[in-house]
Amino acid sequence: MPKVRITRRLHFSAAHRLAHPDRSDEENRRAFGDCANPNWHGHNYELEVTVGGPVDPESGYVMDLKDLKEIVRERVVDDLDHRNLNLDVPWLKGVNPTTENLVVQIWERLAEHIPEPAALDRVVLWETPRHRVEYGGE
Amino acid sequence: MPKVRITRRLHFSAAHRLAHPDRSDEENRRAFGDCANPNWHGHNYELEVTVGGPVDPESGYVMDLKDLKEIVRERVVDDLDHRNLNLDVPWLKGVNPTTENLVVQIWERLAEHIPEPAALDRVVLWETPRHRVEYGGE
Amino acid sequence: MPKVRITRRLHFSAAHRLAHPDRSDEENRRAFGDCANPNWHGHNYELEVTVGGPVDPESGYVMDLKDLKEIVRERVVDDLDHRNLNLDVPWLKGVNPTTENLVVQIWERLAEHIPEPAALDRVVLWETPRHRVEYGGE
Amino acid sequence: MPKVRITRRLHFSAAHRLAHPDRSDEENRRAFGDCANPNWHGHNYELEVTVGGPVDPESGYVMDLKDLKEIVRERVVDDLDHRNLNLDVPWLKGVNPTTENLVVQIWERLAEHIPEPAALDRVVLWETPRHRVEYGGE
Amino acid sequence: MPKVRITRRLHFSAAHRLAHPDRSDEENRRAFGDCANPNWHGHNYELEVTVGGPVDPESGYVMDLKDLKEIVRERVVDDLDHRNLNLDVPWLKGVNPTTENLVVQIWERLAEHIPEPAALDRVVLWETPRHRVEYGGE
Amino acid sequence: MPKVRITRRLHFSAAHRLAHPDRSDEENRRAFGDCANPNWHGHNYELEVTVGGPVDPESGYVMDLKDLKEIVRERVVDDLDHRNLNLDVPWLKGVNPTTENLVVQIWERLAEHIPEPAALDRVVLWETPRHRVEYGGE
Numbered sequence: 001m002p003k004v005r006i007t008r009r010l011h012f013s014a015a016h017r018l019a020h021p022d023r024s025d026e027e028n029r030r031a032f033g034d035c036a037n038p039n040w041h042g043h044n045y046e047l048e049v050t051v052g053g054p055v056d057p058e059s060g061y062v063m064d065l066k067d068l069k070e071i072v073r074e075r076v077v078d079d080l081d082h083r084n085l086n087l088d089v090p091w092l093k094g095v096n097p098t099t100e101n102l103v104v105q106i107w108e109r110l111a112e113h114i115p116e117p118a119a120l121d122r123v124v125l126w127e128t129p130r131h132r133v134e135y136g137g138e
Numbered sequence: 139m140p141k142v143r144i145t146r147r148l149h150f151s152a153a154h155r156l157a158h159p160d161r162s163d164e165e166n167r168r169a170f171g172d173c174a175n176p177n178w179h180g181h182n183y184e185l186e187v188t189v190g191g192p193v194d195p196e197s198g199y200v201m202d203l204k205d206l207k208e209i210v211r212e213r214v215v216d217d218l219d220h221r222n223l224n225l226d227v228p229w230l231k232g233v234n235p236t237t238e239n240l241v242v243q244i245w246e247r248l249a250e251h252i253p254e255p256a257a258l259d260r261v262v263l264w265e266t267p268r269h270r271v272e273y274g275g276e
Numbered sequence: 277m278p279k280v281r282i283t284r285r286l287h288f289s290a291a292h293r294l295a296h297p298d299r300s301d302e303e304n305r306r307a308f309g310d311c312a313n314p315n316w317h318g319h320n321y322e323l324e325v326t327v328g329g330p331v332d333p334e335s336g337y338v339m340d341l342k343d344l345k346e347i348v349r350e351r352v353v354d355d356l357d358h359r360n361l362n363l364d365v366p367w368l369k370g371v372n373p374t375t376e377n378l379v380v381q382i383w384e385r386l387a388e389h390i391p392e393p394a395a396l397d398r399v400v401l402w403e404t405p406r407h408r409v410e411y412g413g414e
Numbered sequence: 415m416p417k418v419r420i421t422r423r424l425h426f427s428a429a430h431r432l433a434h435p436d437r438s439d440e441e442n443r444r445a446f447g448d449c450a451n452p453n454w455h456g457h458n459y460e461l462e463v464t465v466g467g468p469v470d471p472e473s474g475y476v477m478d479l480k481d482l483k484e485i486v487r488e489r490v491v492d493d494l495d496h497r498n499l500n501l502d503v504p505w506l507k508g509v510n511p512t513t514e515n516l517v518v519q520i521w522e523r524l525a526e527h528i529p530e531p532a533a534l535d536r537v538v539l540w541e542t543p544r545h546r547v548e549y550g551g552e
Numbered sequence: 553m554p555k556v557r558i559t560r561r562l563h564f565s566a567a568h569r570l571a572h573p574d575r576s577d578e579e580n581r582r583a584f585g586d587c588a589n590p591n592w593h594g595h596n597y598e599l600e601v602t603v604g605g606p607v608d609p610e611s612g613y614v615m616d617l618k619d620l621k622e623i624v625r626e627r628v629v630d631d632l633d634h635r636n637l638n639l640d641v642p643w644l645k646g647v648n649p650t651t652e653n654l655v656v657q658i659w660e661r662l663a664e665h666i667p668e669p670a671a672l673d674r675v676v677l678w679e680t681p682r683h684r685v686e687y688g689g690e
Numbered sequence: 691m692p693k694v695r696i697t698r699r700l701h702f703s704a705a706h707r708l709a710h711p712d713r714s715d716e717e718n719r720r721a722f723g724d725c726a727n728p729n730w731h732g733h734n735y736e737l738e739v740t741v742g743g744p745v746d747p748e749s750g751y752v753m754d755l756k757d758l759k760e761i762v763r764e765r766v767v768d769d770l771d772h773r774n775l776n777l778d779v780p781w782l783k784g785v786n787p788t789t790e791n792l793v794v795q796i797w798e799r800l801a802e803h804i805p806e807p808a809a810l811d812r813v814v815l816w817e818t819p820r821h822r823v824e825y826g827g828e
């Protein structure tokens with residue numbers, strides 16, 4: 001049975017600042033520049049979730065794309081969209097919201113919720129059209 | 139002499155919330171929904187500035203695109219990028235930062251700074267890839 | 277009060293064929309080439325609806341973008357998405373679904389449903405990323 | 415000799431419906447929702463074909479991109495463009511045209527036609543800008 | 553009869569340099585910076601040609617898009633693609649190939665070749681995804 | 691510690707021609723068609739540089755994206771932007787500038803300049819939006 005990967009792209013808009021939680025505003029400004037602005041800044045994030053697995057001969061699907069979209073919405077996007085990533089999201093408490101840290105946390109939110117035999121393959125998060133980060137659970 | 143329009147696209151990332159300055163959080167939440175989140179959200183804004191005028195026979199330019207980029211950077215983008223549009227920008231004080239209000243304020247910042255015989259023709263501001271606003275000084 | 281234009285982009289996927297309703301398959305094939313394939317073909321259409329008007333000083337909006345989206349969804353997109361434009365849409369009966377004809381019909385569906393003082397300004401329909409059609413009610 | 419991958423993107427527009435060939439319209443509607451509309455719908459598909467291999471020191475190519483384009487056109491795109499994927503394509507007869515099934519069939523059409531020492535590496539098919547499927551022959 | 557505008561997008565890749573034909577390399581370097589590099593540089597240009605007119609009730613077209621594409625190819629793109637805009641194009645001899653000058657010349661090549669009652673409405677030329685120029689015959 | 695990949699996209703505009711340095715214009719025209727035009731042509735290249743490594747628990751970064759951008763600018767983009775790839779670039783002397791050869795040379799310019807424990811993972815070069823080449827050091 002051929003192994004195929006399907007990818008669904010979703011978006012969310014959020015505020016954040018880069019700041020190590022144990023550091024002063026001045027230290028954070030030195031480490032993260034404008035990204036540490038204490039009054040926040042924000043982005044239109046684009047999130048790509050890739051799931052891989054055998055193609056089911058009955059449905060012709062790896063998994064129903066609508067189900068995948070629902071899982072990502074419920075477990076990730078609804079918590080992040082129009083929110084402040086430093087203040088509003090329980091599962092990001094204490095996390096400095098760099099794109100690297102976000103993509104790992106998003107992976108953790110999703111990996112065990114993809115119905116077998118499909119499996120989470122890769123999460124890609126675009127902070128801007130020129131900057132993206134990718135994680136495959138390694 | 140032919141009249142031509144030139145457009146330069148720039149971007150900035152900013153935090154904001156939609157809120158009428160004289161209203162309570164609850165009234166603003168009713169009027170603006172998630173966009174009124176008191177902890178802010180944010181966007182990657184794309185800004186298009188269009189300038190029209192005759193083509194100078196010496197240079198073959200309406201105006202030097204590098205000059206246009208510098209004017210927009212100095213008077214608009216440097217003030218907005220990685221900032222909070224409700225808190226950090228002197229020329230937006232007291233303005234509810236809807237895309238409509240932003241595009242009018244950006245026009246006001248630029249209109250008198252385009253060197254003649256060129257003139258500002260249109261400002262377009264994309265809040266997301268699916269939502270944009272356009273103002274021509276009317 | 278400044279006059280601003282706001283644009284919302286939506287999409288739908290549909291099947292169609294180009295065919296004059298009173299002509300034979302062979303005549304239509306001569307007139308419309310592959311686009312007349314009797315077994316249909318289809319597109320991911322992108323629809324841009326632009327509304328213009330004064331900015332309301334209370335809300336900072338020309339009109340609430342969510343309301344605009346709802347109007348376009350209810351009156352246009354829900355009728356067209358995952359449908360056959362020649363067979364499934366009551367308000368397209370007897371219309372040869374060229375992009376030109378579609379954009380005029382979509383204008384007619386929307387023009388009287390934009391709440392004053394805003395008014396429909398322009399409808400743009402992309403049949404492919406290289407081909408679009410635009411109508412302003414003229 | 416360095417091993418490089420080259421990718422060519424092509425597009426086609428087609429009608430289809432998702433339907434298990436042995437099921438009733440009602441069963442298919444339950445399984446595939448709007449995608450099972452008996453009157454069809456359609457898409458602008460984007461197809462990316464990736465070929466990998468050593469860079470030929472004479473030409474500086476993995477393979478001539480024009481040849482790759484010709485192979486994909488002749489063996490895939492010319493059969494699918496402006497066609498109905500359920501009715502018009504001999505090599506898709508009996509296949510439920512989900513994006514997963516399409517990408518595997520396209521791989522089979524191409525894999526043995528890439529001139530050595532290059533080899534087919536990956537086929538990606540975008541059904542919409544937010545949904546893509548990828549197959550590497552595994 | 554409604555008046556509609558149709559737009560076709562084409563592309564070409566070309567080399568050029570910005571240089572006033574009567575000036576020295578040094579003067580041109582002062583006026584045009586890196587764009588005056590005597591060894592040339594180049595771009596992937598995107599060209600959008602818009603034609604407006606009444607919708608023909610027989611065909612449902614303003615004009616056949618394939619015809620429009622052929623006219624633009626024959627009169628513009630075939631002369632510019634994979635060429636040097638300063639050296640290789642008879643109708644650009646003596647023209648400093650700024651985007652402004654190019655778009656006016658392209659207009660002149662097309663305006664009289666659009667079959668009535670349609671008429672050329674606008675030519676837009678993108679030199680990069682962040683810089684475009686637009687001409688409407690004014 | 692999770693291993694993550696970060697990607698930064700940059701662009702440059704350059705002239706080139708495809709030509710084997712030891713061949714006549716006629717032989718090159720036969721091998722490379724229009725791409726061998728002795729008067730050059732050019733492109734807007736998009737360059738994606740991907741770096742992989744563990745996420746530093748202090749910074750939350752694989753590496754500082756601004757540092758990555760600076761390295762790619764200094765060692766690659768500043769040498770190529772607004773230049774002729776056959777004539778102006780010391781580290782491309784004698785190289786036929788196919789996209790395959792370019793991507794390998796760019797890899798060589800960058801691989802040893804990524805600060806450990808991060809490492810260069812992949813370089814992708816888009817010659818046009820429909821043609822890209824990818825190299826991972828294999």
